[in-house]
Amino acid sequence: xxxxxxxxxxxxxxxxxxxxxxxxxxxxxxxxxxxxxxxxxxxxxxxxxxxxxxxxxxxxxxxxxxxxxxxxxxxxxxxxxxxxxxxxxxxxxxxxxxxxxxxxxxxxxxxxxxxxxxxxxxxxxxxxxxxxxxxxxxxxxxxxxxxxxxxxxxxxxxxxxxxxxxxxxxxxxxxxxxxxxxxxxxxx
Numbered sequence: 001x002x003x004x005x006x007x008x009x010x011x012x013x014x015x016x017x018x019x020x021x022x023x024x025x026x027x028x029x030x031x032x033x034x035x036x037x038x039x040x041x042x043x044x045x046x047x048x049x050x051x052x053x054x055x056x057x058x059x060x061x062x063x064x065x066x067x068x069x070x071x072x073x074x075x076x077x078x079x080x081x082x083x084x085x086x087x088x089x090x091x092x093x094x095x096x097x098x099x100x101x102x103x104x105x106x107x108x109x110x111x112x113x114x115x116x117x118x119x120x121x122x123x124x125x126x127x128x129x130x131x132x133x134x135x136x137x138x139x140x141x142x143x144x145x146x147x148x149x150x151x152x153x154x155x156x157x158x159x160x161x162x163x164x165x166x167x168x169x170x171x172x173x174x175x176x177x178x179x180x181x182x183x184x185x186x187x188x
Contacts, residue, residue: 003051003142003150005135006044007165007172008068008181009158010061011036016178023091023121024083026058036179037064044153044181045071051145052138055155056082065155072153075141081134084157085109085127088120109159112167124163131156131164135186152186 012033015022029037041064044050050072055065057078069076090098090107098107106115115123138152154161158175165171171184 003152003186004183005186006047006050006151006153006181006183007161007176008040008044008064008153008155009161009176009178010056010058010064010155011040011178013060019094021087021090021093021095022060022084023087024058025091027060029060029063033060033178034063037067040064040179040181041067041071044068047151047183049145049149049151050074050153051150052077052141053153053155054079054082054134054138056080056084056157056160058083058157061155061157065153068153068155077137079134079137081130082154082156083130083160085114085116085124085159085163086121087116088122090116090119090121109163112163114163124167127160127163131160151183 012030013027014030015027045068052074053065053069053076055061055078057080062078065076065078090102102119105111108114113124117123142150162175176182
Protein backbone atom coordinates (compact mmCIF):
# COMPACT_ATOMS: atom_id res chain seq x y z
CA UNK A 1 0.00 0.00 0.00
CA UNK A 2 1.53 3.36 -0.94
CA UNK A 3 1.66 5.93 1.80
CA UNK A 4 3.81 8.84 2.85
CA UNK A 5 6.41 9.09 5.55
CA UNK A 6 6.66 12.34 7.48
CA UNK A 7 10.27 12.66 8.63
CA UNK A 8 10.94 14.62 11.81
CA UNK A 9 14.39 15.12 13.25
CA UNK A 10 14.61 15.40 16.99
CA UNK A 11 14.95 18.98 18.12
CA UNK A 12 17.91 20.74 19.74
CA UNK A 13 20.14 19.38 22.50
CA UNK A 14 23.18 20.94 24.13
CA UNK A 15 25.28 18.39 22.21
CA UNK A 16 23.94 19.83 18.95
CA UNK A 17 24.92 23.34 20.01
CA UNK A 18 28.42 22.21 21.02
CA UNK A 19 28.75 19.97 17.89
CA UNK A 20 29.27 16.81 19.92
CA UNK A 21 28.60 13.42 18.33
CA UNK A 22 25.83 12.04 20.53
CA UNK A 23 25.29 8.82 18.60
CA UNK A 24 23.29 6.57 20.89
CA UNK A 25 23.98 8.52 24.08
CA UNK A 26 20.63 9.37 25.65
CA UNK A 27 20.96 13.15 25.94
CA UNK A 28 17.93 15.32 26.73
CA UNK A 29 16.54 18.24 24.77
CA UNK A 30 17.57 21.68 25.94
CA UNK A 31 15.00 24.43 26.51
CA UNK A 32 15.21 25.52 22.86
CA UNK A 33 14.63 21.92 21.76
CA UNK A 34 11.59 21.55 24.01
CA UNK A 35 10.17 24.76 22.52
CA UNK A 36 10.90 23.56 18.98
CA UNK A 37 9.18 20.22 19.70
CA UNK A 38 6.15 21.92 21.23
CA UNK A 39 5.84 24.09 18.10
CA UNK A 40 6.46 21.28 15.60
CA UNK A 41 4.15 18.66 17.14
CA UNK A 42 0.84 20.46 16.35
CA UNK A 43 2.03 21.27 12.81
CA UNK A 44 2.72 17.60 12.09
CA UNK A 45 -0.38 16.32 13.91
CA UNK A 46 -2.46 18.78 11.87
CA UNK A 47 -1.45 17.12 8.59
CA UNK A 48 -4.13 14.50 9.15
CA UNK A 49 -4.23 10.89 7.97
CA UNK A 50 -1.60 9.80 10.50
CA UNK A 51 -2.04 6.15 11.39
CA UNK A 52 1.02 5.67 13.64
CA UNK A 53 4.03 7.56 14.98
CA UNK A 54 7.32 5.65 15.01
CA UNK A 55 10.13 7.12 17.03
CA UNK A 56 13.59 6.46 18.36
CA UNK A 57 13.50 5.44 21.99
CA UNK A 58 16.20 7.97 22.87
CA UNK A 59 14.62 10.77 24.90
CA UNK A 60 15.59 13.55 22.49
CA UNK A 61 13.38 11.94 19.80
CA UNK A 62 10.83 10.24 22.06
CA UNK A 63 9.62 13.58 23.43
CA UNK A 64 8.55 14.82 19.99
CA UNK A 65 7.11 11.44 18.95
CA UNK A 66 4.93 11.26 22.04
CA UNK A 67 3.69 14.83 21.61
CA UNK A 68 2.73 14.22 17.97
CA UNK A 69 1.01 10.93 18.82
CA UNK A 70 -1.00 12.49 21.63
CA UNK A 71 -2.13 15.42 19.48
CA UNK A 72 -2.96 13.17 16.50
CA UNK A 73 -4.71 10.63 18.73
CA UNK A 74 -2.68 7.69 17.39
CA UNK A 75 -0.42 5.01 18.75
CA UNK A 76 3.26 5.81 19.31
CA UNK A 77 5.82 3.03 18.91
CA UNK A 78 9.27 3.84 20.27
CA UNK A 79 12.02 1.52 19.08
CA UNK A 80 15.80 1.23 19.22
CA UNK A 81 15.66 0.51 15.47
CA UNK A 82 15.24 4.26 14.87
CA UNK A 83 18.16 5.33 17.06
CA UNK A 84 20.97 7.46 15.71
CA UNK A 85 23.93 5.75 14.05
CA UNK A 86 26.34 4.51 16.69
CA UNK A 87 29.83 5.94 16.46
CA UNK A 88 31.02 3.70 19.30
CA UNK A 89 33.90 5.04 21.37
CA UNK A 90 33.64 8.39 19.55
CA UNK A 91 30.26 9.22 21.13
CA UNK A 92 30.55 12.30 23.30
CA UNK A 93 33.45 13.75 21.28
CA UNK A 94 33.63 16.59 18.79
CA UNK A 95 35.19 15.94 15.36
CA UNK A 96 38.34 17.77 16.56
CA UNK A 97 38.64 15.32 19.46
CA UNK A 98 38.56 12.21 17.24
CA UNK A 99 41.83 10.28 17.55
CA UNK A 100 44.16 10.43 14.56
CA UNK A 101 43.21 6.88 13.54
CA UNK A 102 39.60 8.05 13.18
CA UNK A 103 40.19 10.87 10.72
CA UNK A 104 39.62 8.89 7.49
CA UNK A 105 36.67 9.01 5.10
CA UNK A 106 34.96 6.01 6.70
CA UNK A 107 34.56 8.08 9.89
CA UNK A 108 32.52 10.84 8.24
CA UNK A 109 28.79 10.42 8.74
CA UNK A 110 28.18 12.29 5.47
CA UNK A 111 29.91 9.42 3.64
CA UNK A 112 27.18 7.01 2.43
CA UNK A 113 29.47 4.08 3.33
CA UNK A 114 30.57 5.21 6.79
CA UNK A 115 31.89 2.43 9.02
CA UNK A 116 32.51 2.86 12.75
CA UNK A 117 32.84 -0.86 13.56
CA UNK A 118 36.56 -0.56 14.35
CA UNK A 119 35.66 1.73 17.29
CA UNK A 120 32.62 -0.24 18.45
CA UNK A 121 30.01 1.51 16.31
CA UNK A 122 27.97 0.70 13.22
CA UNK A 123 28.29 0.84 9.49
CA UNK A 124 25.78 2.58 7.21
CA UNK A 125 24.26 -0.68 5.95
CA UNK A 126 23.35 -1.70 9.52
CA UNK A 127 21.66 1.64 10.19
CA UNK A 128 19.64 1.30 6.98
CA UNK A 129 18.51 -2.25 7.78
CA UNK A 130 17.25 -1.46 11.27
CA UNK A 131 15.33 1.60 10.07
CA UNK A 132 13.69 -0.42 7.28
CA UNK A 133 12.72 -2.99 9.93
CA UNK A 134 10.99 -0.21 11.90
CA UNK A 135 9.11 1.01 8.82
CA UNK A 136 7.88 -2.51 8.06
CA UNK A 137 6.27 -2.55 11.52
CA UNK A 138 3.96 0.27 10.40
CA UNK A 139 2.30 -1.78 7.66
CA UNK A 140 -0.46 -3.39 9.81
CA UNK A 141 -1.48 0.06 11.06
CA UNK A 142 -1.75 1.33 7.49
CA UNK A 143 -4.06 -1.51 6.52
CA UNK A 144 -6.25 -0.93 9.59
CA UNK A 145 -6.51 2.82 9.00
CA UNK A 146 -8.31 2.51 5.67
CA UNK A 147 -7.34 6.12 4.98
CA UNK A 148 -6.82 7.18 1.38
CA UNK A 149 -3.97 9.48 2.38
CA UNK A 150 -2.20 7.43 5.03
CA UNK A 151 0.80 8.90 6.78
CA UNK A 152 3.43 7.36 9.03
CA UNK A 153 5.37 9.82 11.14
CA UNK A 154 9.00 8.87 11.82
CA UNK A 155 10.86 10.80 14.52
CA UNK A 156 14.55 10.08 14.41
CA UNK A 157 18.04 11.46 14.08
CA UNK A 158 19.95 13.36 11.41
CA UNK A 159 22.59 10.85 10.33
CA UNK A 160 20.30 7.81 10.53
CA UNK A 161 17.48 9.44 8.55
CA UNK A 162 19.86 10.89 5.97
CA UNK A 163 21.58 7.52 5.54
CA UNK A 164 18.31 5.77 4.75
CA UNK A 165 16.44 8.37 2.73
CA UNK A 166 19.23 10.23 0.94
CA UNK A 167 22.14 7.90 0.42
CA UNK A 168 20.31 4.60 0.07
CA UNK A 169 17.00 5.58 -1.47
CA UNK A 170 17.72 8.94 -3.10
CA UNK A 171 14.38 10.18 -1.79
CA UNK A 172 15.59 13.47 -0.36
CA UNK A 173 18.27 15.85 -1.52
CA UNK A 174 19.04 17.38 1.85
CA UNK A 175 17.70 16.63 5.28
CA UNK A 176 15.57 19.34 6.84
CA UNK A 177 16.59 21.34 9.89
CA UNK A 178 15.73 20.47 13.46
CA UNK A 179 12.28 21.76 14.33
CA UNK A 180 10.91 21.08 10.84
CA UNK A 181 9.62 18.09 8.88
CA UNK A 182 9.47 16.77 5.34
CA UNK A 183 7.25 14.25 3.66
CA UNK A 184 8.25 11.55 1.17
CA UNK A 185 6.19 8.98 -0.72
CA UNK A 186 6.64 5.36 0.34
CA UNK A 187 7.34 2.80 -0.92
CA UNK A 188 9.63 4.38 -3.43
